[in-house]
Amino acid sequence: MNSIEVSGLKKYYGSVKAVDGISFQVKVGNIFGMLGPNGAGKSTTIETLVGLNKRTGGEIRVLDLDPGKEFDRLKPQIGVQLQNPSLFPRLTVREIVRLFASLYPDPLSIEEVISLVGLESKEKVQTKALSGGQRHRLAIALAMVSNGSVIFLDEPTTGLDPQARRHLWDVILLLKSRGVTVFLTTHYMDEAEKLCDDLVIIDQGKIIAQGSPKDLINQYFVERAIEFVDPGFTEEERNGINDLQIASRVIFENEESHIILYTDDIARSLTSLMDYAGGLSKPIADVIVRQATLEDVFLKLTGRGIRE
Amino acid sequence: MTIFKEMFIANVKELIRDRDGLFWLLAFPVIFIFIFGIVFSGTDESTFNIGIVTQSENIMIKQMIEGISDIQTFNVTQGTEEDELQALERGDRSLVLMVPDIDFNKVSQGQPIEIPVYYDASQSTTNQVLLPVIGQIFSQMEDMITGQVRIFEIQPQPMQTKELTDFDYILPGILAMSLMQLGLFGSLQFMNLREQKIIRGLGVTPLPRSTILSSEILLRVIVSLVQTFIIVAIGKLVFGVTIVGNILVLCGIVILGALTFTALGYMLIAFSKTSEAGRGIIQVVQFPMMFLSGTFFPITMMPKYIQPVVKAIPLTYLGDALRHVMVGATASYNLLTDLGILTAWLVVTLVLAIRFWKWE
Numbered sequence: 001m002n003s004i005e006v007s008g009l010k011k012y013y014g015s016v017k018a019v020d021g022i023s024f025q026v027k028v029g030n031i032f033g034m035l036g037p038n039g040a041g042k043s044t045t046i047e048t049l050v051g052l053n054k055r056t057g058g059e060i061r062v063l064d065l066d067p068g069k070e071f072d073r074l075k076p077q078i079g080v081q082l083q084n085p086s087l088f089p090r091l092t093v094r095e096i097v098r099l100f101a102s103l104y105p106d107p108l109s110i111e112e113v114i115s116l117v118g119l120e121s122k123e124k125v126q127t128k129a130l131s132g133g134q135r136h137r138l139a140i141a142l143a144m145v146s147n148g149s150v151i152f153l154d155e156p157t158t159g160l161d162p163q164a165r166r167h168l169w170d171v172i173l174l175l176k177s178r179g180v181t182v183f184l185t186t187h188y189m190d191e192a193e194k195l196c197d198d199l200v201i202i203d204q205g206k207i208i209a210q211g212s213p214k215d216l217i218n219q220y221f222v223e224r225a226i227e228f229v230d231p232g233f234t235e236e237e238r239n240g241i242n243d244l245q246i247a248s249r250v251i252f253e254n255e256e257s258h259i260i261l262y263t264d265d266i267a268r269s270l271t272s273l274m275d276y277a278g279g280l281s282k283p284i285a286d287v288i289v290r291q292a293t294l295e296d297v298f299l300k301l302t303g304r305g306i307r308e
Numbered sequence: 309m310t311i312f313k314e315m316f317i318a319n320v321k322e323l324i325r326d327r328d329g330l331f332w333l334l335a336f337p338v339i340f341i342f343i344f345g346i347v348f349s350g351t352d353e354s355t356f357n358i359g360i361v362t363q364s365e366n367i368m369i370k371q372m373i374e375g376i377s378d379i380q381t382f383n384v385t386q387g388t389e390e391d392e393l394q395a396l397e398r399g400d401r402s403l404v405l406m407v408p409d410i411d412f413n414k415v416s417q418g419q420p421i422e423i424p425v426y427y428d429a430s431q432s433t434t435n436q437v438l439l440p441v442i443g444q445i446f447s448q449m450e451d452m453i454t455g456q457v458r459i460f461e462i463q464p465q466p467m468q469t470k471e472l473t474d475f476d477y478i479l480p481g482i483l484a485m486s487l488m489q490l491g492l493f494g495s496l497q498f499m500n501l502r503e504q505k506i507i508r509g510l511g512v513t514p515l516p517r518s519t520i521l522s523s524e525i526l527l528r529v530i531v532s533l534v535q536t537f538i539i540v541a542i543g544k545l546v547f548g549v550t551i552v553g554n555i556l557v558l559c560g561i562v563i564l565g566a567l568t569f570t571a572l573g574y575m576l577i578a579f580s581k582t583s584e585a586g587r588g589i590i591q592v593v594q595f596p597m598m599f600l601s602g603t604f605f606p607i608t609m610m611p612k613y614i615q616p617v618v619k620a621i622p623l624t625y626l627g628d629a630l631r632h633v634m635v636g637a638t639a640s641y642n643l644l645t646d647l648g649i650l651t652a653w654l655v656v657t658l659v660l661a662i663r664f665w666k667w668e
């Protein structure tokens with residue numbers, strides 16, 4: 001059984017194809033992740049699924065309803081956290097949770113959601129005085145108080161400190177244990193790997209891979225990754241690495257000036273690489289050999305880092 | 309219903325916790341009333357000196373003059389044309405009536421008898437109070453001559469039973485203006501909700517948009533009533549203003565006025581993209597309206613081509629309707645005319661606002 005079914009969904013803003021023909025299903029009670037860099041079309045997808053945006057084309061069913069037409073029946077059954085939550089600035093945390101609770105037929109208790117997101121000490125603080133992370137957690141509380149059977153979370157952990165992030169993961173897993181379906185977007189690989197039962201990777205409005213995190217890694221990576229800091233190769237010298245034919249793919253990550261090689265013969269590749277660098281008198285330090293991650297899947301599929 | 313209540317409470321809290329905004333909301337009418345109160349109570353006129361020039365021996369004219377003289381607020385002097393007009397120029401008369409003999413030949417041919425009324429056009433009180441009263445007196449006389457139904461009698465009007473000051477006439481104008489400001493600028497809060505994406509954020513909840521709007525409008529109406537209370541209370545306690553009419557009727561008119569200007573505000577912001585632009589348009593509209601409504605400057609002082617504008621703007625009628633209930637029969641229009649035109653404005657602006665408002 002599926003909570004969400006999407007086929008051929010398109011959303012264009014004029015000539016910008018924010019979402020360009022995506023299809024996926026979300027099973028009841030699963031945590032479904034949509035992973036992609038900024039501008040990939042994640043928020044647009046969520047906003048279309050919850051009836052805030054009108055789609056350009058394609059079919060959507062959420063809880064067997066069309067969010068474009070039957071939003072009146074859909075809204076009481078879902079909870080939504082938008083990426084940039086806008087809240088009444090002068091209501092306190094408690095007051096705004098209370099307001100939202102009053103909008104739903106069968107809400108969770110106000111105390112419970114406030115403590116789930118760890119805002120007990122901020123209960124009486126007006127929302128305009130909250131920090132970014134606290135606003136974010138409040139928005140998640142508002143999505144949860146609905147007690148909806150599907151909860152949409154748009155980048156729920158972006159901007160949270162590592163501790164708050166871990167805590168929120170626990171909350172999301174708790175929702176799952178209660179049978180709630182969670183649709184979340186993220187650009188953190190580790191988050192997707194840890195939380196999601198199913199996952200799509202989206203880039204420039206298109207799905208470029210989908211499956212469970214394990215599936216994706218197995219499918220795209222029987223290989224391992226050799227990652228090292230660029231010792232100052234010239235353009236020509238970089239291209240020389242490709243000519244060595246020691247890797248299925250070589251990625252130059254300009255931002256952190258890392259170079260990553262994917263290979264199934266670590267020993268041979270490492271030796272050739274060291275020789276090559278030694279011959280150019282640019283010895284390589286700080287080499288890491290590791291298992292592939294989702295980040296690598298993304299890099300391999302697009303040639304770009306996900307946080308770009 | 310609980311949703312409406314919760315939404316309304318949220319709006320109230322937003323309003324009263326915005327200290328600056330709240331301060332101006334309450335301070336504006338207070339400042340206004342004190343400025344005008346001090347200006348106008350300086351020229352305190354509890355009686356009007358009326359000059360009458362006539363050679364007529366006609367019994368009806370005599371009775372009419374007697375009738376006018378009986379009005380407590382009027383202090384009637386008779387004299388020659390030259391003397392009276394000089395007195396008017398000196399400021400010793402508020403108004404001079406030139407009453408000719410009644411020419412029954414003319415009357416039977418249906419021709420009007422012209423009665424020149426001289427007055428100082430710079431005196432707003434004269435314009436707003438005296439002319440309508442004099443007009444009423446003559447129309448009663450006319451009824452008597454042509455209709456031969458009624459006996460010559462002047463109906464004492466509420467305003468004539470007490471001593472009125474200039475400020476009594478100004479107070480309804482201040483109230484009307486406050487209601488206008490509140491309605492027009494109050495609509496900007498709704499614009500803010502849109503601009504801050506709060507309306508969009510609520511769009512994912514089951515909250516109907518109509519509830520967001522109606523709870524906001526209810527709040528504006530209540531604030532209007534609070535402002536009315538402040539203005540009337542200060543008028544009464546500090547400036548000794550008397551309210552003639554029924555307080556419930558007054559509240560009714562205040563609510564109608566608040567709704568009309570709120571709707572006008574919504575219509576104006578419906579055509580603007582940002583709240584800055586909305587504020588601009590509202591200022592452009594409210595400023596001339598303030599001066600053209602005849603509240604502070606007599607309409608007769610304005611050029612002829614402006615008159616149609618004066619007759620079109622809602623503030624004219626709100627001020628007039630409030631004058632009806634607050635000081636009695638000194639208004640320029642029939643109360644039903646006032647209410648009718650205000651309602652028409654309300655309906656038309658509301659329809660346009662709904663038609664052109666964009667929720668996002």
Ligand SMILES: Nc1ncnc2c1ncn2[C@@H]1O[C@H](COP(=O)(O)OP(=O)(O)O)[C@@H](O)[C@H]1O
Pocket residue numbers: 013016017018019036037038039040041042043044045
């Ligand atoms: N209202 C809009 N008008 C025009 N373009 C938009 C609008 N919203 C989003 N976009 C564009 O659509 C693309 C996808 O945006 P978004 O869904 O917000 O991405 P993500 O959430 O993955 O970062 C981006 O190129 C963005 O600029």
Ligand SMILES: [Mg+2]
Pocket residue numbers: 039042043044083154155
């Ligand atoms: Mg986004």
